[in-house]
Amino acid sequence: MARHLPPLNALRAFEASARLLSFTKAAEELGITPSAISHQIRGLEAYLGVRLFRRTTRALMLTEEGQGYLPALRDAFDGIHAATTRLSARQAIGPLTVSLLSSFAVRWLIPRLPRFQAAHPEIEIRLSTTVRVVDFRREDVDCAIRYGRGHWPGLSADLLRAEDLFPACSPKLTEGPQALKEPRDLARFPRFQVMARPDDWRIWLNAAGITGIDPECGPQFETSDMALRAAAEGLGVAIGGSALVEDDLRKGRLIAPFGFRLASDSGYYFVTPEDRCDQPKIAAFRDWLLREVGPGAAADEARATQSTGRDYGPG
Secondary structure, eight states: OOOOOOOHHHHHHHHHHHHHTOHHHHHHHHTSOHHHHHHHHHHHHHHHTSOOEEEOSSOEEEOHHHHHHHHHHHHHHHHHHHHHHHHHHHHHHSOEEEEEOHHHIIIIIGGGHHHHHHHOTTOOEEEEEOSSOOOTTTSSOOEEEEEESSOOTTEEEEEEEEEEEEEEBOGGGGSSTTOOOSGGGGGGSOBOEETTSTTHHHHHHHHHTOOSSOTTOSOEESSHHHHHHHHHTTSOBEEEEHHHHHHHHHHTSOBOOSSOOEEEEEEEEEEEEGGGTTOHHHHHHHHHHHHHHOTTHHHHHOOOSBOOOOOOOOO
């Protein structure tokens, strides 16, 4: 059932005037002129069909109808104020929803999250993994970690990790008579394709000057994490970025069989709408992420020798 309500501005004008018993003081509080207040009150009285004020030479007084109307209206405005305050507080210090690619979540962020939780136990992190770019205006997402070149209108973007792009495989593939020894040997091995990053093999092969190898041929995986796990099992060769591969390289599960690494002007960025940058929970998470990558680490890695030409999601 539709609600038939007077104009909100007229109700605000009446509530302020009735509470202060002064059109002038109500105008100051609402930031409008006394004549505008008077106009709003006349319109409200016409809408209701009753007089709300009695005007005397010395004072502004409520009529009986006005006295009966004010408490309900005051309660309604108090309720709106309380609900807005609760919502604002929840946005400021409540759960923090972060949108990001699942591969970056699994391989880089999640292993580090206990340190954030120890430093900020009051902030509950909620990770939303997706390959699409979310709309901050329409979706319940506070911030995101996006892969791209850092150009998203209306969003603040802080570089976390630049990328080196290179093939990675199990050490087992570099052993034996059919070993993977040089880039041209890639033709003999399954080359894993990642649906979220379909251009990586083409970009790396072109930059390495390798011809005669189909950059689109090979088993398809939805995410880089799946492709890298398959590579670690010795099933083929994945193309990976340094941020996703570093832990496997350090532990020996994967190796980079060739010396050539393609430095890119793309990387992982922390992004959030410009008008939310100063929210305490968002600022705390951003500052922690920047500390995790280390002083100057992002700038040191941003050596942009060749662009991948794409901005990936999510967020």
